[in-house]
Amino acid sequence: MVRRQARATSFDVAALAGVSQPVVSRAFTPNSRIAPETRERVLEAARKLNYVPNSIASSLTTKRTNIVALILGNLANPFYVHVLHAFSKRMQAEGRQLLVFTVDPGADSDEAILHVLKYQVDGVILTAAQLSTRMISICHDRGIPIVLFNRYIPGSDASGVRCDNAGGGRLIAEAFLAAGAKTFAMITGDPKGTTSQDRARGFVERLLEEGIKRSDIIEVEGQSSYEGAASAALSIFKDKSRPKPDALFGINDIMAMGAIDALRSRLGLSIPNDLMVGSFDDIPEARRAPYQLTTVRQPIDRMVEETLSILHLDEPDLPIERGIDRPIQGRLIWRNTIPVPPAYRFEKTDESGS
Amino acid sequence: MVRRQARATSFDVAALAGVSQPVVSRAFTPNSRIAPETRERVLEAARKLNYVPNSIASSLTTKRTNIVALILGNLANPFYVHVLHAFSKRMQAEGRQLLVFTVDPGADSDEAILHVLKYQVDGVILTAAQLSTRMISICHDRGIPIVLFNRYIPGSDASGVRCDNAGGGRLIAEAFLAAGAKTFAMITGDPKGTTSQDRARGFVERLLEEGIKRSDIIEVEGQSSYEGAASAALSIFKDKSRPKPDALFGINDIMAMGAIDALRSRLGLSIPNDLMVGSFDDIPEARRAPYQLTTVRQPIDRMVEETLSILHLDEPDLPIERGIDRPIQGRLIWRNTIPVPPAYRFEKTDESGS
DNA sequence: TCTCGTCGTGAATGCGTATTCATTGTTTGC
DNA sequence: GCAAACAATGAATACGCATTCACGACGAGA
Numbered sequence: 001m002v003r004r005q006a007r008a009t010s011f012d013v014a015a016l017a018g019v020s021q022p023v024v025s026r027a028f029t030p031n032s033r034i035a036p037e038t039r040e041r042v043l044e045a046a047r048k049l050n051y052v053p054n055s056i057a058s059s060l061t062t063k064r065t066n067i068v069a070l071i072l073g074n075l076a077n078p079f080y081v082h083v084l085h086a087f088s089k090r091m092q093a094e095g096r097q098l099l100v101f102t103v104d105p106g107a108d109s110d111e112a113i114l115h116v117l118k119y120q121v122d123g124v125i126l127t128a129a130q131l132s133t134r135m136i137s138i139c140h141d142r143g144i145p146i147v148l149f150n151r152y153i154p155g156s157d158a159s160g161v162r163c164d165n166a167g168g169g170r171l172i173a174e175a176f177l178a179a180g181a182k183t184f185a186m187i188t189g190d191p192k193g194t195t196s197q198d199r200a201r202g203f204v205e206r207l208l209e210e211g212i213k214r215s216d217i218i219e220v221e222g223q224s225s226y227e228g229a230a231s232a233a234l235s236i237f238k239d240k241s242r243p244k245p246d247a248l249f250g251i252n253d254i255m256a257m258g259a260i261d262a263l264r265s266r267l268g269l270s271i272p273n274d275l276m277v278g279s280f281d282d283i284p285e286a287r288r289a290p291y292q293l294t295t296v297r298q299p300i301d302r303m304v305e306e307t308l309s310i311l312h313l314d315e316p317d318l319p320i321e322r323g324i325d326r327p328i329q330g331r332l333i334w335r336n337t338i339p340v341p342p343a344y345r346f347e348k349t350d351e352s353g354s
Numbered sequence: 355m356v357r358r359q360a361r362a363t364s365f366d367v368a369a370l371a372g373v374s375q376p377v378v379s380r381a382f383t384p385n386s387r388i389a390p391e392t393r394e395r396v397l398e399a400a401r402k403l404n405y406v407p408n409s410i411a412s413s414l415t416t417k418r419t420n421i422v423a424l425i426l427g428n429l430a431n432p433f434y435v436h437v438l439h440a441f442s443k444r445m446q447a448e449g450r451q452l453l454v455f456t457v458d459p460g461a462d463s464d465e466a467i468l469h470v471l472k473y474q475v476d477g478v479i480l481t482a483a484q485l486s487t488r489m490i491s492i493c494h495d496r497g498i499p500i501v502l503f504n505r506y507i508p509g510s511d512a513s514g515v516r517c518d519n520a521g522g523g524r525l526i527a528e529a530f531l532a533a534g535a536k537t538f539a540m541i542t543g544d545p546k547g548t549t550s551q552d553r554a555r556g557f558v559e560r561l562l563e564e565g566i567k568r569s570d571i572i573e574v575e576g577q578s579s580y581e582g583a584a585s586a587a588l589s590i591f592k593d594k595s596r597p598k599p600d601a602l603f604g605i606n607d608i609m610a611m612g613a614i615d616a617l618r619s620r621l622g623l624s625i626p627n628d629l630m631v632g633s634f635d636d637i638p639e640a641r642r643a644p645y646q647l648t649t650v651r652q653p654i655d656r657m658v659e660e661t662l663s664i665l666h667l668d669e670p671d672l673p674i675e676r677g678i679d680r681p682i683q684g685r686l687i688w689r690n691t692i693p694v695p696p697a698y699r700f701e702k703t704d705e706s707g708s
Numbered sequence: 709t710c711t712c713g714t715c716g717t718g719a720a721t722g723c724g725t726a727t728t729c730a731t732t733g734t735t736t737g738c
Numbered sequence: 739g740c741a742a743a744c745a746a747t748g749a750a751t752a753c754g755c756a757t758t759c760a761c762g763a764c765g766a767g768a
Contacts, residue, residue, distance in 0.1 A: 362727065363723095363724055363725085364724065367723080375724090375725080376725090376726075376727080378725090379724095379725060379726055379727085380726090383726085406722095407724090407725075408724055408725070409725095410723095410724080410725090411723070411724035411726090412724075412725050412726065413725090414723090414724080414725070414726090415724090415726045416725085416726065416727095447716040489731070695717055
């Protein structure tokens with residue numbers, strides 16, 4: 001047997017059911033004018049032939065593929081795995097498909113976008129990856145909406161959904177201050193990523209407001225990975241020229257985990273006694289026994305909803321929404337990496353729900 | 355501005371370049387009969403118009419979409435995230451796209467397959483999910499090759515690639531024996547999954563060969579998740595009616611991690627002093643400081659290559675390979691959750707490479 | 709009874725590309 | 739120098755479906 005076997009077409013089904021081809025098309029289209037008994041006869045014939053409508057062919061006329069592209073920049077961060085999962089479930093529930101691209105961290109997504117365009121996707125979701133403004137306008141010109149997830153591109157009119165990263169950074173700073181921290185350190189991620197920048201900025205801003213000197217805030221770049229954060233953390237404590245910090249802000253959970261593991265295993269530090277740690281994301285891994293991270297929860301579900309509302313895949317004729325920026329408030333989840341100050345004690349809750 | 359803006363077609367490009375439409379098609383097809391200077395002129399025109407060939411339309415005639423479906427059953431297990439990543443990189447390098455479906459653990463993939471069929475994908479890769487033999491034969495009848503990744507379906511002629519799970523289970527048993535373990539426990543995963551079954555079977559078989567009594571091997575099901583394994587592990591040690599095991603086989607790394615975290619934090623156990631732990635997969639997380647798992651490494655890269663060779667996407671006219679079973683040897687990676695017996699000491703290596 | 713609307717259906721057409729085949733213009737072989 | 743092979747191109751068509759339009763059947767209202 002050879003591949004490329006004849007697959008039944010709507011004509012085959014039509015012939016078997018004793019109707020014309022358009023009737024088959026209508027039988028598979030909800031709310032179309034067709035007699036119920038005719039539809040049943042067609043569906044019966046289709047079943048016999050194992051007929052499945054060819055979406056590729058129908059896309060050609062409808063100009064809708066029901067495919068949405070998801071461009072992922074950093075699968076090593078579990079946060080984006082959860083984002084993928086959330087979008088996947090949501091899309092499948094709506095009968096849409098997800099075309100997934102992975103882009104090496106640091107690389108731009110322009111090439112991925114070109115592939116995307118070939119497939120006439122209905123929309124593009126971009127997470128944790130760079131993209132040129134030229135590509136954005138090409139997408140827009142072709143009528144393809146694009147949403148930046150947790151990221152924005154200065155100088156472009158692309159819409160985006162994100163957590164209020166600066167605000168979240170401030171929350172961590174505040175928690176540290178309330179817990180009595182005096183000297184601070186911060187492990188940042190991708191310097192080109194606005195997410196990391198904003199969190200760091202909010203964090204520093206809040207500390208400066210409180211009269212902390214900039215020189216008392218150590219900043220190290222951690223390559224946006226568990227391993228990068230581990231070595232960054234060690235470098236902080238090996239630098240004899242600076243005072244040891246008593247609070248460490250990991251720019252996201254996975255990096256905080258890397259830092260904690262390194263500091264515990266290599267330097268024997270105890271968290272939060274020797275060093276308090278705060279981070280960002282609240283991935284499910286953050287609540288595991290060895291970490292119990294006090295962290296800012298990103299409300300993934302709401303961010304997904306906002307993303308879909310901007311894409312408005314159901315109303316393709318509406319104009320593309322441009323320049324939208326929907327920052328969504330994060331929420332501090334108190335666990336065990338920052339001692340809970342008395343004033344916050346009642347807040348120490350770790351239930352679910354965003 | 356409204357969506358559904360006119361996208362340039364090959365006719366538009368042809369007109370601008372002063373050629374006919376087929377020439378545009380040829381300009382974008384490697385190794386086709388076209389004068390180099392003509393091609394250049396066409397590409398120039400295409401550039402001006404931001405023309406991108408419409409893959410949907412071309413699929414209609416070529417019957418090739420360059421889309422491969424990847425059905426994922428359990429994203430909560432990082433192993434499958436790495437599998438996704440490996441396939442994604444590989445496919446993109448070949449200019450193919452990945453249509454990703456996630457299926458709830460335990461649910462079957464039949465519905466996902468139906469969507470897949472609509473999109474005329476060139477192949478299907480199924481990981482960690484159930485699938486009926488009926489769906490497999492439908493795919494085969496339509497000429498769509500399907501490969502089961504780390505899974506097989508008894509009674510079907512679907513091809514598969516997998517780690518030698520039984521053999522790997524034996525490796526762990528052997529390591530325990532060499533380290534002097536006497537009583538054993540095992541936390542299994544999805545009882546419907548052949549992966550978990552085979553690992554458990556190999557493990558038990560090897561122990562029985564060595565004269566261990568079946569009653570000295572505790573078996574608990576852990577829902578195939580970190581959390582499930584955590585509570586399963588606790589249940590083992592709370593059961594006063596049985597002797598405490600001194601060796602625990604976690605059917606995969608993520609479950610072993612769950613068990614370790616629970617036993618350490620709730621029962622204060624020390625690994626490997628109070629309990630040695632072996633597992634399977636060797637996900638990157640397994641080498642993190644708190645775990646340092648001794649585990650059987652699945653050679654993902656080789657498994658991906660084998661998968662692609664079975665799909666033989668480049669030779670669609672060859673018959674589909676059926677009933678292939680390619681078990682690939684795993685390799686035991688010694689780390690710190692099983693004391694390394696003297697005879698194995700030279701093996702304690704943790705470099706990369708499968 | 710006649711007309712008008714409604715409903716269900718079929719014939720014809722278009723979507724954007726690849727492919728086949730025929731037609732040129734050009735080169736090779738003898 | 740002429741037939742023959744060849745390279746480059748264009749006209750026509752097919753791919754599988756959705757959509758438009760026209761047509762007949764039928765029932766309601768007059």
